[in-house]
Amino acid sequence: MTTGLLTTTVGSFPKPSYLQKARNQFAAGKLSRDQLDELEQKATREVIALQEEIGLDILVDGEMARGDMVAFFAEHLPGMEIGGLVRSYGNRYYHKPVVKDAVRWKEPITVEMWRFAQSLTDKPVKGMLTGPYTMVEWSFLEGYDSFRDAVLEMGKAVNYEALELDRAGAQFIQIDEPALSTRLEDIDLAIEAMAIATEGLTAKTATHVCYGDFVSAYPRFFDMPVKQFDLEMANSSQDLKDILKAEGFPEDKEIAWGVVDVHTHEIESVADVVAEIHRGLEVLPPERLDIDPDCGLKTRTWDEAEQKLRVLMEGVHTVRKELGIE
Amino acid sequence: MIATVVGSYPKIPNKPRPAKLRAAIAKLDRGEITKEQLAEIADDVTIEVLEEQVAAGLDLVTDGQIRWEDEQTYLARDLEGVSINGLIRWFDTNMYYRQPVIESLLKWEAPITVRDFTFAQEHSAKPVKAVLTGPYTLARLSIDEQYGSVEKLAVAYAEALNQEARALQDAGATWIQFNEPAILKHKDDYTTFAAACHHVTEGLTAQTSLYLYFGDAEGIYPQVLELPFDLIGLDFVMGPHNEGLLHRTPFTKKLGLGIIDARNSRLEQPAAIAERIKQLSAGIDPDHVHVGPSAGLEFLPREVAQEKLRLLAEGVRQAEGVLV
Numbered sequence: 348m349t350t351g352l353l354t355t356t357v358g359s360f361p362k363p364s365y366l367q368k369a370r371n372q373f374a375a376g377k378l379s380r381d382q383l384d385e386l387e388q389k390a391t392r393e394v395i396a397l398q399e400e401i402g403l404d405i406l407v408d409g410e411m412a413r414g415d416m417v418a419f420f421a422e423h424l425p426g427m428e429i430g431g432l433v434r435s436y437g438n439r440y441y442h443k444p445v446v447k448d449a450v451r452w453k454e455p456i457t458v459e460m461w462r463f464a465q466s467l468t469d470k471p472v473k474g475m476l477t478g479p480y481t482m483v484e485w486s487f488l489e490g491y492d493s494f495r496d497a498v499l500e501m502g503k504a505v506n507y508e509a510l511e512l513d514r515a516g517a518q519f520i521q522i523d524e525p526a527l528s529t530r531l532e533d534i535d536l537a538i539e540a541m542a543i544a545t546e547g548l549t550a551k552t553a554t555h556v557c558y559g560d561f562v563s564a565y566p567r568f569f570d571m572p573v574k575q576f577d578l579e580m581a582n583s584s585q586d587l588k589d590i591l592k593a594e595g596f597p598e599d600k601e602i603a604w605g606v607v608d609v610h611t612h613e614i615e616s617v618a619d620v621v622a623e624i625h626r627g628l629e630v631l632p633p634e635r636l637d638i639d640p641d642c643g644l645k646t647r648t649w650d651e652a653e654q655k656l657r658v659l660m661e662g663v664h665t666v667r668k669e670l671g672i673e
Numbered sequence: 674m675i676a677t678v679v680g681s682y683p684k685i686p687n688k689p690r691p692a693k694l695r696a697a698i699a700k701l702d703r704g705e706i707t708k709e710q711l712a713e714i715a716d717d718v719t720i721e722v723l724e725e726q727v728a729a730g731l732d733l734v735t736d737g738q739i740r741w742e743d744e745q746t747y748l749a750r751d752l753e754g755v756s757i758n759g760l761i762r763w764f765d766t767n768m769y770y771r772q773p774v775i776e777s778l779l780k781w782e783a784p785i786t787v788r789d790f791t792f793a794q795e796h797s798a799k800p801v802k803a804v805l806t807g808p809y810t811l812a813r814l815s816i817d818e819q820y821g822s823v824e825k826l827a828v829a830y831a832e833a834l835n836q837e838a839r840a841l842q843d844a845g846a847t848w849i850q851f852n853e854p855a856i857l858k859h860k861d862d863y864t865t866f867a868a869a870c871h872h873v874t875e876g877l878t879a880q881t882s883l884y885l886y887f888g889d890a891e892g893i894y895p896q897v898l899e900l901p902f903d904l905i906g907l908d909f910v911m912g913p914h915n916e917g918l919l920h921r922t923p924f925t926k927k928l929g930l931g932i933i934d935a936r937n938s939r940l941e942q943p944a945a946i947a948e949r950i951k952q953l954s955a956g957i958d959p960d961h962v963h964v965g966p967s968a969g970l971e972f973l974p975r976e977v978a979q980e981k982l983r984l985l986a987e988g989v990r991q992a993e994g995v996l997v
Binding site: 430431432433434435436437438440443485487488489529 | 972
């Protein structure tokens with residue numbers, strides 16, 4: 348590995364069309380669990396192979412076994428269930444999860460897939476979890492009188508899962524809190540829950556939060572008890588970059604700096620990526636600056652995701668050479 | 674007392690009932706049915722939704738806004754001067770709306786919701802209220818490339834919506850409601866908001882209401898009591914300070930009590946609802962109290978929404994002291 352500007356991704360990859368089709372068939376009862384597992388593994392192999400071929404440093408399994416990031420865990424946690432259909436926009440509906448009862452953790456949910464992905468590569472594969480605040484905020488809440496109690500108890504469930512990944516050998520564990528971006532007034536609660544979720548971990552911890560008004564939550568946001576903040580920078584306003592540059596960033600922490608927008612079909616140029624990396628270097632030295640896309644890649648097509656990652660990697664090579672670290 | 678809703682109602686039921694509207698929109702997208710056929714299905718669903726509200730025991734219902742893609746697009750796209758942009762999160766909810774872009778001067782050309790209203794009124798066993806998104810919220814959630822200030826855009830929207838409201842009134846609407854969640858997030862803009870409210874209600878003789886939700890009115894109360902509406906609806910679920918405001922300054926208009934959580938599936942029980950109504954409406958003529966959910970019901974699965982309304986109506990009847 349080089350000594351700086353490590354490359355990674357936020358977590359999800361687009362699902363190949365055969366897997367998309369298989370998931371629908373499974374939902375309709377036309378495909379067995381074993382058959383679906385096999386196709387999820389095939390897709391995971393392809394995701395790992397792609398990341399290796401491009402030359403990324405810290406890999407992910409691409410979340411081939413997951414649909415919605417909250418519903419996936421809700422299906423496996425005692426106390427949670429999948430509720431009725433709710434519309435999200437246009438003609439799109441989803442089954443909104445429900446916190447029905449006291450939330451418990453019974454058995455590992457993500458470890459088997461993580462182990463499988465890690466067995467395919469010598470590079471580290473990140474363990475990927477949905478954070479306690481997001482799990483509760485994006486679900487209906489029936490089993491608790493207090494939102495706060497539910498979030499903190501969810502923190503314990505997430506911690507059990509994170510400890511299992513840690514014991515299995517995950518060097519990086521990322522616990523995402525996208526729900527926080529629209530409700531930064533709840534930052535204290537999210538921090539408290541994250542402290543519970545990360546307790547006792549030896550792995551390096553990270554969190555991803557999508558675009559939000561971080562400027563108003565600065566610097567409290569960076570008290571979140573994780574080592575690395577994975578932030579959507581390509582698609583964020585200049586304000587956050589300005590405040591980071593002017594006011595600084597905790598010396599013991601790192602940023603994974605998003606350099607390609609995941610919400611557009613358009614592929615950035617290498618020059619765009621290089622410019623965004625330089626903006627990151629104005630805030631942090633290369634040892635504490637990882638480079639990644641803004642957000643999960645699952646909304647892109649496979650080709651778009653691949654092209655965006657290639658451009659990202661080329662931009663990183665360019666800057667590493669400039670810095671003499673490659 | 675009147676048991677009612679704030680506006681939207683879930684468009685599709687869960688299995689085993691068929692999701693007719695969802696299937697029809699998918700068919701339209703694939704070119705398998707025409708727009709006219711979709712409109713017929715939307716009419717069928719409107720009737721279903723009206724019947725569910727009546728069966729639940731409501732006194733005043735809406736068409737469920739089941740034709741509305743979201744609270745912005747449905748009104749804005751038929752105004753001259755507007756195009757529709759990409760998806761963006763609607764406040765802090767799990768729903769998204771498409772952002773209207775104001776490309777040139779706004780102009781109201783023809784009624785947008787009048788046919789929906791008259792259809793609903795003709796097919797409802799209970800009175801139907803007309804519901805519109807208010808001019809300030811429309812302005813706040815639009816991209817302005819024409820007017821240069823939220824105030825000018827809000828007034829332009831208000832003038833357009835005033836024509837829509839007059840058309841609704843001419844069609845027989847006795848209640849016309851404006852939903853304005855955005856002002857609670859931008860209370861500094863109160864002067865602009867008040868100006869838009871005056872424009873939008875100008876010349877209306879139907880009863881008018883203003884619904885404020887996703888927060889409390891601290892900072893703009895009691896000023897809102899001076900606005901030209903007959904009723905003001907407040908959110909007592911997401912607006913914890915609203916109760917204190919009522920104690921501080923007596924409420925002088927008809928009151929909309931948003932006390933059922935429109936964003937959570939946990940069911941409120943009638944006895945607790947009745948108790949809450951009594952606490953909050955003390956000193957107000959019961960005939961002047963409308964009780965409902967905190968916001969539109971589209972955040973809930975259909976069956977949960979209907980059950981919430983049934984419990985709500987039961988709570989209202991208990992509060993009135995009528996045996997159910």
